[in-house]
Amino acid sequence: MKRVLLAALCFTMAACSGSVYSSKEFAMPGMQWRPVPLWFWNDARIDADTLEQQLEHMISDDFYGGCAILPFGKGFQPDYLSEEYFELYSRAVQKAGALGAHMSVYDEYGFPSGSMGAINGSGIPTFKNNHPGHTIKRLVKKEYKVAGPSLFSQIILSEGRLMSLVAMNDSTKQIIGLRDHLIENTLGWEVPAGEWTIMAFNCITDGDPNVDYLSKEAVRLFIQDTHEQYFRRFGKDFGKTIVSTFFDEPTMYRANGQIWTENFNEEFEKRHAFSPELLYPALWYDIGPGTPAARNLLFGLRSELYSEGFMGTIGSWAQKHGIMATGHQDQEEIANPTSVAGDLMKVGKHIQMPGIDKIGIRPGTEDYYKVVSSSAYNWDKSFVMSETYGAYGNIPMDSLYKIAVEQYAKGINHLIPHAVWYNDRKVIFKPELSWRNPLYNKELPEFNLFLARLNYILARPGRHVADIAVLYPIQTLYAGHCFDGPLGWYKGGVEVPGTDYPLISSLLTDEIGADFTYLHPEVLDDRCCVKDGRLIMKNKINTERFKAIILPGIKTISKSNLKIIERAWENGVAVIFTTQLPRESADINGDNAEVCSTIEKILAGNHEGRYAAFVEIPEASALEAALAPVLADADVRFEGPGRPFNYIHRIINGENVWYFANPGSETSAHVIRLDTAPKRARMMDPRTGTVKSVDFMERQGSGVTVNLKLAPAQSVFLVEE
Numbered sequence: 001m002k003r004v005l006l007a008a009l010c011f012t013m014a015a016c017s018g019s020v021y022s023s024k025e026f027a028m029p030g031m032q033w034r035p036v037p038l039w040f041w042n043d044a045r046i047d048a049d050t051l052e053q054q055l056e057h058m059i060s061d062d063f064y065g066g067c068a069i070l071p072f073g074k075g076f077q078p079d080y081l082s083e084e085y086f087e088l089y090s091r092a093v094q095k096a097g098a099l100g101a102h103m104s105v106y107d108e109y110g111f112p113s114g115s116m117g118a119i120n121g122s123g124i125p126t127f128k129n130n131h132p133g134h135t136i137k138r139l140v141k142k143e144y145k146v147a148g149p150s151l152f153s154q155i156i157l158s159e160g161r162l163m164s165l166v167a168m169n170d171s172t173k174q175i176i177g178l179r180d181h182l183i184e185n186t187l188g189w190e191v192p193a194g195e196w197t198i199m200a201f202n203c204i205t206d207g208d209p210n211v212d213y214l215s216k217e218a219v220r221l222f223i224q225d226t227h228e229q230y231f232r233r234f235g236k237d238f239g240k241t242i243v244s245t246f247f248d249e250p251t252m253y254r255a256n257g258q259i260w261t262e263n264f265n266e267e268f269e270k271r272h273a274f275s276p277e278l279l280y281p282a283l284w285y286d287i288g289p290g291t292p293a294a295r296n297l298l299f300g301l302r303s304e305l306y307s308e309g310f311m312g313t314i315g316s317w318a319q320k321h322g323i324m325a326t327g328h329q330d331q332e333e334i335a336n337p338t339s340v341a342g343d344l345m346k347v348g349k350h351i352q353m354p355g356i357d358k359i360g361i362r363p364g365t366e367d368y369y370k371v372v373s374s375s376a377y378n379w380d381k382s383f384v385m386s387e388t389y390g391a392y393g394n395i396p397m398d399s400l401y402k403i404a405v406e407q408y409a410k411g412i413n414h415l416i417p418h419a420v421w422y423n424d425r426k427v428i429f430k431p432e433l434s435w436r437n438p439l440y441n442k443e444l445p446e447f448n449l450f451l452a453r454l455n456y457i458l459a460r461p462g463r464h465v466a467d468i469a470v471l472y473p474i475q476t477l478y479a480g481h482c483f484d485g486p487l488g489w490y491k492g493g494v495e496v497p498g499t500d501y502p503l504i505s506s507l508l509t510d511e512i513g514a515d516f517t518y519l520h521p522e523v524l525d526d527r528c529c530v531k532d533g534r535l536i537m538k539n540k541i542n543t544e545r546f547k548a549i550i551l552p553g554i555k556t557i558s559k560s561n562l563k564i565i566e567r568a569w570e571n572g573v574a575v576i577f578t579t580q581l582p583r584e585s586a587d588i589n590g591d592n593a594e595v596c597s598t599i600e601k602i603l604a605g606n607h608e609g610r611y612a613a614f615v616e617i618p619e620a621s622a623l624e625a626a627l628a629p630v631l632a633d634a635d636v637r638f639e640g641p642g643r644p645f646n647y648i649h650r651i652i653n654g655e656n657v658w659y660f661a662n663p664g665s666e667t668s669a670h671v672i673r674l675d676t677a678p679k680r681a682r683m684m685d686p687r688t689g690t691v692k693s694v695d696f697m698e699r700q701g702s703g704v705t706v707n708l709k710l711a712p713a714q715s716v717f718l719v720e721e
Contacts, residue, residue: 020653021457021719023682027689029452031100033459034065037417037433038106038387043075044423046088051422052095054434058420059099061435063448066101067092067420068246071109072120075426080109080117080126081226086233093234097241104244104326105230107314112249112330114210114222114310125209130225134218138206139163139260139483141284144198148191152198158185160204161262164280170195173288175278201280203262206255213250214261214305219313227314231321239322244353246416247327248387250310252302257339257489261305268301276301283483289592292479292556296586299478303342312350319352326353326385326414332372333364334492335499338481343474344368345520348375353414355385358403359429361392366406367502370509371472373411374518378527380539382461384411390418391429397443401687401713404451405661409646409715410509413458415451453686457717458659461541462652465676467635468508468516468627469535469546471554471561473501475521475586479556498580500553500618511620513644514627514634517544525560533572533609535564548574548630551582552618558586562598569602575612576626577603633702637673644670645710656681660708661715669709677704678720685716694718 039058041051058064069092071080078084096103107113110120118125128135142157146167156165165178165187171194178198181189187198212218227245234242252259268276281287282294311325318325329341337344348354356372358365373384386407389400404415420434421427435441477496485493501518508514519528519537528537534545549565551557554577562582569575581599584592602612613626624631631637636658638644645660645668656676662668681694696704710716 020460020655021684023691026453026456026684026691029449029456031065032102033452033455034063035415035417035448035451035455036066036068036102036104037064038070038419039067040070040072040419040421041076042421042423042428043073043426045077046422048088048091051088051092054420054422055092055095056099057435059101061445063445063452064101064420065452066096066103068104068106068416070106070419073110073426073428074122076109076121080122081229086229090233093237093241097237101241102243103241104246105227105242106246106248107226108248112210112251113247113327114213114250116225118209127211127222127225128209131218131221133205134212134215134221136206136208136210136212136255137203137214137260137262138255139258139283140202140204142200142202146191146196146198148193148196150191152187152189152191154187155185156182156187156200157202160202162200163203163260163265164199164201164277166278166281167191167196167198168281168285168287170197173286175281175287177277179277199281203260203264208254210250210254211310212261213252213310214259214302215263216309216313219310223314223317227317242323244324244326245314245318247310247314247325249328249330249357251330251340252306252342253331253340253489257493258483259306260302261309264301264305267305268297271301272297285482290588292584292586293588293590295481296475296478296556297588299338299342299481303346306342307346307349311347315351324352324383326351326355326383328355328357328385328387330357331490331492332356332368335502336477336481336492336494336496338477339483339485339489339493344371345375345378345472345474345518348372348381349379352381353383353385354381355387356412357390358386358388358407359390359418361395367505369407369410369412370505370516371518374472375520376411377464377517377542377544378520378523378537380542382541383414383459385414385416386412387416387418389431389433393430394439395431397440397447398713400447401450402663404454405713405715406646406663408454408458409648409659409661409663411464411648413455449689450686453689457657457684457686457719458648458650460652462650462657463542464517464544465635465649465651466515466517466544467547467630468514469519469537469544469549470501470504470516471524471549471551472518472520473499473552473554475558476554476556479584479586498553498555500579503618504550504552504578504623507618507620507623509646510643512624512627512631513636513638513647514631515636515647515649516550517546519549521558521561524564525558528564530564530568530571530573535568535573546573548576548627550576550578553579554582555580556584556586557582557595559590559594562595566598566602569610569612572609574627574630575602576623577612577614578618578623579616581614633675635675637675638670639673639705640670642668645708656720658718659715660710660718662710662712665712667709667711669707671705672708673703673705675703677702680721682719682721683716684719687714
C-alpha cells in the first residue's frame with residue numbers, strides 16, 4: 001500500500017492543527033524540530049556499544065534530533081552493506097527510535113552518491129562491478145576536415161553508440177546528415193564544393209565508477225543495491241524513525257562535463273517529434289542563427305534527463321516508501337550550471353526537499369540560496385535543506401549563527417550540520433560539532449535549540465510572499481554554453497557574457513532589502529497567469545502575486561515566456577531589464593526580430609499604468625531607482641541608513657510570519673513598514689526562546705511600522721496572532 005508521505009513526517013505534525021505556535025513549545029521545541037547532522041562513521045571499526053553511547057550524547061547532550069550515518073574512508077569497518085554493517089545500523093535505528101529521534105538514510109559510502117564506495121570510501125567501484133554497463137557515459141566527437149568536390153571514404157569510430165554523423169560547411173554552416181552514407185563502419189560521401197567538417201558523435205562508457213545519472217534504469221539498479229537494502233531490513237521504521245534519504249554531490253561535470261546517455265536521441269524524438277542529429281555540432285560550435293535554440297533543446301533535455309533520472313527516480317522511490325528525498329549538487333555556486341548541475345532549479349523539481357551545500361569559508365554560495373528555495377516555491381515544495389559548515393575549519397561560534405540566520409532568511413528551513421565524527425582523531429573536514437569538541441560543546445546545545453526554534457516556525461507548509469519575480473536565465477546560459485569551454489569542466493566550462501543574476505540576488509536581498517522569487521521559464525509558461533495587475537504563480541500551496549519581474553542579463557528568451565511578460569507589462573506589472581536586453585529566440589525557427597521589436601515596444605514609453613526600465617549597469621542605487629514604483633508600497637520596506645536586514649515573509653495556516661535577520665558584523669536599526677497590517681503579533685526570539693507582544697505604529701495608508709534593532713547574528717520572528 002502506498003504511504004501518505006507528508007502525514008508520516010515529523011515536520012508536518014503541528015502544521016495541520018489550529019493555531020500554530022505555542023510560546024512554550026517555541027522555548028523548548030520537541031525532538032521533531034531539532035537538526036539532524038551528518039554522522040561520519042570514519043576510518044574506524046565501528047563498535048555497537050560505542051555507537052549507542054555516541055548517539056545518546058548527540059541527542060541528550062548536544063540536543064540533536066537524530067543523525068544521517070555517512071560511512072567514510074578506507075579505514076571504515078565493517079564492510080559497507082554487509083550483514084555486520086546492517087547489524088550495527090540496526091542498533092542505531094533502535095537507539096534513535098527509543099530516544100524519539102529520527103534518521104536519514106545517506107545513500108553512499110563516501111561521496112559523491114552513485115559508486116557505492118569508489119570515491120572517499122573503500123576505493124572499490126562496487127556499483128561498476130555489479131552493473132558494468134550502467135555507469136556514466138560520455139559524448140565524444142571525431143572530426144575530419146575535407147574539401148570538395150571530392151570523394152571521402154573513412155572508417156568511423158565504432159566504440160559505443162553512434163549518436164550523430166554529419167558534415168557542416170565551414171562558411172555557410174549548412175549541416176548535412178550522413179548516417180545514410182554509412183555502410184557498416186565505413187562512410188562514403190561525395191563531398192560538395194567548399195570546405196567541410198565531418199563530425200561523428202559517439203556515446204561511450206567513460207570509465208567513471210558512478211551510476212549513469214541520466215538513465216532511470218541505471219539509477220533503479222543503484223537504488224536496488226542501496227536504498228532497497230535498508231528498506232528490506234528496516235521497512236517498519238520508514239516514516240517513523242527513518243524519515244528521509246540523502247544524496248550527496250552528484251554532478252554532470254564528471255566525464256569532462258560531457259555526460260551523455262545512450263537513449264538520448266530516442267528521448268529527444270519522443271518529446272520533440274524530430275531527430276536531434278543535425279543539432280549535435282551546436283554542442284561544440286556556433287552553427288549560425290539556430291545555435292541558441294539548438295543548445296536549448298540539447299542542453300535542456302540533458303538537464304531534464306539528469307533531473308528525472310537521478311533525482312526523480314530517488315524522489316519517486318522515497319515517496320512510495322513514506323519518506324522524503326533530499327540532497328544537493330556539487331559546485332552549486334557556479335553561475336553557469338549547464339555542465340555542472342544542468343539546471344540548478346530543475347534538480348529540485350522531483351524531490352520532496354531541494355537542497356544546497358554551504359561548504360568552506362569561500363564566498364559565493366550565499367547568492368544561490370534563493371535559487372534552491374525558489375525551486376521549492378516554483379514546484380510547491382514546503383521544505384528546503386542546506387548541508388552547512390563542512391570544511392569551514394574551527395570558526396567562531398558566532399559565525400555559526402551568522403551563516404544560519406542568512407540561510408533561513410533566504411528560504412532554507414532545514415539545516416543539516418556538518419558534522420559529528422565517530423573517530424574524532426581523524427576529522428578530515430573541520431569543525432567537529434559534538435560534545436567532545438571544547439571549542440563548541442558548551443554552546444552547542446543552545447545553538448541546536450536555536451536551529452530547532454527556526455525549524456519550529458518555518459519548516460511547515462505555507463505561502464511565500466514577495467513583490468518581485470526574477471526570471472531564471474537558464475535559456476541564456478544554455479545558449480552561451482558549449483563543451484570543452486575555457487574554464488574547464490570543474491568550473492562550468494563557459495562564463496556566459498552578461499550573466500548577472502547572482503549579483504541581482506545580492507543587490508535585492510542584501511542592499512535594497514527586497515525579497516524575490518526566481519521564476520523558472522517552464523513555470524512561467526505552465527503555472528503563471530496575469531490578473532488584477534499582478535503576475536501570479538499558481539500553486540496548490542505556494543501561490544505568489546508579483547508586482548514586478550526582473551529579466552537579469554537575459555539575451556535569449558522563448559516566445560512563450562516573452563508573450564506572458566508582455567501581457568504582464570500591458571496589465572501593470574513592472575518589467576525591469578538588467579545588463580543586456582533579450583535579442584534572440586530560444587525556439588527552433590524562432591524570430592529574433594520579433595524578440596527585439598517586443599522589447600522595444602515594452603521600453604518605448606511608460607504610460608497608461610505601464611512601466612519598464614533598463615538598468616544597464618546594475619548597482620544598488622540604480623536598481624532601487626528602477627524599482628521605485630514597486631518599492632513605494634512594497635510588502636516590506638526598510639527606512640533608515642545602513643544595510644537592511646535579510647528577511648522572509650510567509651503565510652502559514654493563514655497567519656503572517658516575518659523573519660528578520662542580521663548576518664552582518666555591525667548592529668543595525670531600522671523602521672520597518674509592513675504592508676500587511678496584523679491587529680496583533682508576537683515577537684519571538686529564536687536565540688533566547690522568549691516571546692513578547694509587538695508594538696506597532698500606525699501610518700497613513702495601508703500597513704504598520706515597527707522599530708527593530710538587531711545585533712550581529714541576531715534575528716527575530718514577528719508572528720501574527
